[in-house]
Amino acid sequence: MRINLPVVVAAAFLLAACTSASDEGDGSSSDGAATTTPSSSGTNVATASTGSGAKPGSQLDLEINVGDRVLFGFDQSTLTQDARTTVERWGAWLEVYPANRLVIEGHADERGTREYNLALGERRANAAREYLVSLGVDPNRIKTVSFGKERPAIPGSNENAYAQNRRSVAVLDAATN
């Protein structure tokens, strides 16, 4: 069982070790009430789905029981070890739900210029996509879109917000099913 760290602790941790701060458990806690339940460990996503109230194979299932996002260091687009673990869970989840497709959204914090951040978001989305493909997921099941700094997960001009906004988010493709 993971513990949902208070944001202030997360921020301190990030300042101390920027590139290793990409903890999916912290990241998934940023997106409103639906994600306040920490995800369970392991890749047994099918059983993890039970009891969460989320319909198996749904976006909510992905958010609550798998973890829908990975975080990046400042100006970075390399997946951290934690990020790779999360993406591996996406791969396992896609295996359980073979009709599901993903759009991976790449995002940046507000401390960059708009066009550069669009390119950076594209890199981040693609980093997750490439890793999924390397795990054997059909590339046709994964699209990417960059939002640059246009859609922060949480507001605020502070390091905690920036850390949570530098992210790639897996979104169930509307074209699924």
Add this chain to the structure above:
Amino acid sequence: MLSYTKKLRRRTTVLLTLVAALMLPTIAHAQIDVGVDRFTVEPLSIAVPDFIPGSAQAQKLAVDIATVVAEDLERSGLFAPLDKRAFLSRPVGLAVRPNFVNWKPLNAQALVVGEAKLSAEGQLSADFRLWDVFAEQPMTGLSLTTSPSNWRRVAHLIADAIYERITGERGYFDTRIVYISETGPAEKRIKRLSIMDQDGSNHRFLSDGDTLVLTPRFSPTQQEITYLAYFNNQPRVYLFNIDTGEQEVLGDFPGMTFAPRFSPDGNQVVMSLAENGNSDVNVMDLRTRQVRRLTTHPSIDTSPSFSPDGRQIVFESDRGGSQQLYVMNADGSNQHRISFKSGGRYGTPVWSPRGDLIAFTKIQSGLFHIGVMRPDGSGERLLAKGFLVESPTWAPNGRVLMFFKQNKSDAKGRGGNSRLYSIDLTGQNEREIITPVEASDPAWSPASSR
């Protein structure tokens, strides 16, 4: 002899015709000279009395035109229009020599005498003379006839003529700004393509806010904009016709296209194309729709901007490890870095319409700056700074920059307001451009008259 034979670039919605060219004696020894480079001199004091109305119906126009002329000149920072309440007399007619004795005590160096008339057909005619008060000589003049609804353009053209005569630089008052209006919280910001005159008047929303839109840029030759829109959640570069509202996607690419800008002749759009996470600069010929890739580096290559002669392109790249400025030939050859100052990241380069400078956004020590450098990277000067300033755009005369400034937001998202500002190339005269809602990504139109 001075003769004004301005050809106005045709706008579908605005037709303005010049009916009279004024013939005025050449000034052999004009005492008035405001050098734009010597900005530290006092702004030139100028008297702009209400225009003389040709009839009771023209009374309001006569006042309004003079007001807009004075406001344009004042905002440039190079002129100090005098308070009308201090005037000792009013001009009585264009054909009457002003009584300079009444203007010298006010230290008015220049005096604008104008007339506004409405014809029987309902056309507005505006005439003016600019006088050098101390030399007691006429400096320039202009006569314009148009529909009364174009009275603001009439005022801007008069202000342009005054600015040009006194500074020796082209005026930029009869221009427009296309930009992005912003409302709502940061997480679901609503952005709308918007257009207005350079002074904020005649504001119009060009999109409804349902689709995320970014980075509009004016065509140098057409009433067209190229910009980025997220229709169907697919970020692509579009062409938008300002007059008709029609638009089309540029090209059929599997990945994101972004950061578009027109070439100086308006026949090409240079932009970035993302493929497998990598962004490269490409150029599309708008007539043939053929695309040519200009950069091939596995780095972020974006924000391209042509030199005004169309022979070179400045862009940003992180190929050296951090975001820096590079210049290449228009065919992609001879790519070389031009920003070398240590400790800074550089983005959004925009080549000046005069060709002599490149404006950019610089991120250094936690602050954002708007600056300029020469195309070889020398002579860097930072003009404005803030928590976040970004996206410089040049007035068509290459003397004024506009950009946007966003302030910090707190953890609840309060603050974070984004506004447009203009600043003189000297770094003086920073002014907010008032917009109906928050604003970003300004782009200046080309000069409307050539």
